[in-house]
Amino acid sequence: MHVPLDTKTVSFASRLAVHGDRTAVITADGQLSYLALARQVAMAARRLGGQRRLVLLACTNSLDSLVIYLAALACGHPLLLVPAEHADSLIDAYEPDVIARGAGQLEIRRTISAHDLHPDLALLLSTSGSTGSPKLVRLSHENLQANAESIAEYLDIRASDRAPTTLPMHYCYGLSVVNSHLLRGAGLILTDRSVTDAGFWELFRTGRGTSLAGVPYTFDLLDRVGFADMSLPDLRYLTQAGGRLAPERVARYAAMGRRHGWEFFVMYGQTEATARMAYLPPDLAEAHPQAIGVPIPGGTFRLDPLPDRPGGDTGELVYAGPNVMLGYADGPADLALGRTVDELRTGDIARRATSGLYEIVGRSGRFIKIFGLRIDPRRVEDLLAQDGIAALCTGDDRELVVATTAAEARVRRLVARHCGLPARVVRVHRIAELPMLANGKPDYQSVGKLGSARPAPAPIDLCRLYAEILDHPGVTPEDSFVRLGGNSLSYVEMSIRLEQALGTLPADWHTRPIRELTRDLSGPAPRPDSRWRTLDTTVALRAIAIVLIVGSHIPVFMIKGGAHLLLAVAGYNFARFTLTSAARRLRTRHLGGGIARIAVPSMVWIALAVLVTADYAPANIVLLSSIVGERPGSADWHFWFIEAIVYIMLATLALLSAPGVDRAERSFPFAMPMLLMAAGLVTRYDLPNLAAHGKVPSALVVFWLFAIGWAAAKATTTPQRLLVTAAALATVPGFFGEPWREALIAAGLVLLIWVPTVPSLTSINRVAGVLASSSLYIYITHWQVFPRVDDVSRHLALVASLAVGIAFAAISARVERQLAAAGRRLARRWSTARQGRSPGGTGHALVTADAAVPPVASRSTE
Structure with a gap:
């Protein structure tokens, strides 16, 4: 890549190619060599341009973020590294020239910087804490290079090492892991998974991970998943920073490492020192677990006397070294400043013990x-x-x-x-x-x-609630609805129960860890006597649609269009619950389970109907009537909706199983369903004239509705929502030639796109929740129920059809729970037997682990 001669860069970022074909990055989708990474960095550098500008990166633990980060350092652009959720406030405060977001998206706001940027300025990191302050730490190219070299030296990082990104890149500790390993030509196991996630350990083992970095909370999670009993043959060391770990736990982990053949490094640092200032040599950790250790190579400590403690060996800890920041920035004008500090007053009170090790004994400030x-x-x-x-x-x-x-x-x-x-x-x-x-x-x-005057109110036990509804053992505060395998059926009951317990829910509650649902809510918890609630729009549409479907088939009334609206809702829920950030294999497994939940009860019920009636053929049982053709005058068409949704989901399963398609969907989450919708319009309008050659499977005709729902869920901006709305309003009219039917579908789609929740009452929510969660089963069973009752009363037939479907849903859920419990028992037995053969086995704690990334650890700062 071309860099102007007068532009300073960071050596480990600009010299990636010197490490050749060594593995640089390992992800769930494969590996990337240093040469391949260098090529991607060079391409990103060209996109950033040759004019030095302020770049803001809304950072995630992804390859896209890593490439932009390295490209900025390699071609001399000062980089403001922020978590995605805090990007907007810092954009307003600092007016960056270029904004980089997920999937490699660049927003070029200016070709020439609006700022006076000091030549030494390389990186801007938020000061510790998350109070929304625009105060930033200004770091130089020398700071980053020197700290990476120092860390690599005392940890003895080797080219053969592989380190997982257990901490976020925008956090100085997590970033130091990246920098120090790239410096030595070592590998990064790039992941945003939690250590409580079985998929993390699968990737760690297949990637031959050699180290783990954690804040104190990470070690709580390691204890929870049985880390002490894991077999990790490639592990060389653990590192800990980001806060004080209790001395007894330091000693315990040090002893654990001694027994298992790895080392435990306790470290001390601050963002203002780029990352590290001290480390405790592993061989001293058991004897001196209360110490922060000795200065890192190239750094020095001194103790400044305190007014109330004159003399002695205690004072404020002051650090000096090449990794000390240039200074702070409170606004854009400060980006022109050079070095304003030469040493770092840590604010910590420390003493130097007779062993020569430093210990923190208090704090001088109010932090x-x-x-x-x-x-x-x-x-x-x-x-x-x-x-x-x-x-x-x-x-x-x-x-x-x-x-x-x-x-x-x-x-x-x-x-x-x-x-x-x-x-x-x-x-x-x-x-x-x-x-x-x-x-x-x-x-x-x-x-x-x-603080000790009265106890805090007992928190709502959301873990127990999740475990009850999802029938999932061992739920932790780090788990989320989607990580626990939640689907559109369990979503209904969970959303209603949570809304009753907590008040109005955030739109993305299903992807948030459980512990986050006790904060950041859009309103206070409702009063016990409050009747007013909100209802998720998808739940409302499912409840209304199934009543309209059954009522129109009886008929109690003739309001058609409910089944086609449910196809769009299915696409919406598919995008919400399947297309998560999980690895491709987990996403496809989740989708496969969803298909089974639809197909299996349908096939069981239809098989029973074939045995006791003459209404259906064997092709109906295996959901093939739309393929082999319906018999003239038969009832084979009754289950067209089930067949269509199963075929559509099988097709998406096949698509997403392809690594290239999976990557494309993650990179272009909105463009993908819009492209598929366009493809679906080919068969919606039958442009190839397939009808002239025989029956066209209903899945091909209605797929475009499923894709519209998918796109609606992925539309995150107003222009995107307007585009989906326009597509819906342009393509629904004329489908049936029945204006009122088409108007109903169009109105439901507009609600789905624009209105996430609707106002409701407690009593309505209960009824809607039951109907929505049972909608599939009501659809399956109502064909056999209402013909036996409608001669007595059509209204009674409607009630009976709903009641039988609800009962079938309850029976199916119970059978599914029993089968899941039996599967867990078999898994535990298999794990126990495996441990018996291999004493160092993983242990059963990981067999069912499926938790989200722990945001507490993700947001930890030093």
Whole structure:
């Protein structure tokens, strides 16, 4: 790649190709060599351009983000690295010239930078904590290179090493893993999976992982999944930073490593020092588990005396070294600054023990550290003041205590959102007047005493609720609905139960870890006597559609179009619950399970109907009537909808099983269904004139509706929603030649695209939930129910059809749970037998593990 001679770059990013054919990146989809990675970086560098500009990268643990990151460093563009969820606020604050988002999307806002960028400036990282402050750490090319070299030296990173990205790249600790391994030509196992996810360990083993990096919470998760009993033959060492790990746990992990043949490095760092300042040599960890260790190569410590502790071996820890930041940036004007600091005052009180090791014994500032997040209570006070709330804040490493005159629920929600903390660790106390000292200054000691004044309210046990509804053992706060195998059937009951427990749910609740559902809600939990609720639009449409279908078939009324609307809803739910960020194999397995849930009960019921009636042929049992042809005057057409949806989902399963298609869908999540919809219009309008050559399977005729629902779920911007709406309104009219029927479908599609929830009542939600979750089974059974009752009363026939379908749904769910339980028992027996053959086996804890990436660890900062 061409770089102007006067432009500074980072060596490990610009010299990737020197490592040749060594493996650089390993993902669930394959491997990438250093030469291949260098080519991708060079192409991205050309897209970024030759003019030095400020680039903001909304970062994820993906190959696209890694390539943009390295391209910016390699061609000298200062890079602002942020988590995707905080991108918008920092875009407003810093007005970047180029914005890079997921799937390699670049938004070129200017060809010439609007900023005066200092030649040494390489990287901007958010200061520790998540309070939305635009304060950034300015890092130089030398900072990044020097810290990577230092870390690689004391960890003895080798070209044969393979490190998984257990922490996010936008976090300095996670980024240091990337930098130090690329420096040495080692491999990165690129993943966003949690260590509680069985898929993580599968990738770790097949990728021959040699190390693991974690914050304290990561080690909680490792304990939970039985890490001590795992067989990891390639593991060389573990590293820990991002907050204090209890000394007894340090000693335990050090001893564990000694027994299993790997080393345990405890480390200390801050974003302001690029990443690392100290490490504890592994051979000293068992004897000195309370220590942070010694300075990293190239760095030095000194202890500045404290006014209240003159003399002695204790003082504020001050660090100096080539990895110390250039300084802070509070706004775009500061990007022109060069070095404004030469050393880092850590704010930690430390002592140097007789062993020569440094130990942290306290903090000089008011910062507190919870879940690895460094929180400034005064900043929290300022943020609340912007919302018109007077408050005083303090706390410790377990909780943030807030005294306020405002409503507790509102303050807790605001603080949790600003700080990125679980609501349960934000202790809010409403008092008549804020405590003040005699000199008029805040009385923080009195505020601190409130922390133990009364216990926090017991949190809702969402894990138990998930386990009950999804019939999944061992649910943890890190699990999410989609990771636990949730589907469109269980979604109905879960959404209604959660809405009753927590209030209005965020639109993406099904992809969020359980622990996040106790914070960042759009409203407070409802009062116990509150009747008003919201209802997910897909649930409402499914409930209404199935009543219209059965009622029109009896007929109680003639309002047609419900089945075709359900096809679009099926596409929408397919996109929500199957097309997640999970690996291709898990996505296809999930889709295969969804197909089985539709096909198996349908085939069982139709087989029974064939035995007791003359209405159907054997082809109906195996869902082939639309392929082999329907008998004249028969009822073979009754199950056209079941056949269509099964064929469509089988086709998508075949498509997504192809690695290239899977990658294309992840890269172009909206364009893919729009392209498929366009392909579906070929058969919707029968452009090849297939009807002239025989019967056309209904799946080919209606596929475009499924694709519209898929596209509606992936439409995230107003222009995209407008495009899907236009496609729906242009293609539905004329399909039946019945304007009212087409109007019903079009109206349902518009709701699906634009309105995620509709206002409702508690009683309506209960009824809609039962109907929606049973809609498939009602459709299957109603053909055999209403003809036996409609002579007595058509309305009674409608009620009976709904009731029998609901009962069949309950029976099917019970059978499915029993089969799943039997499968788990067999898996445990198999695992136990396998452990008996291999003493170092993984253990049964991972057999059913299927959890989301732990956002607590993902957002941990130092």
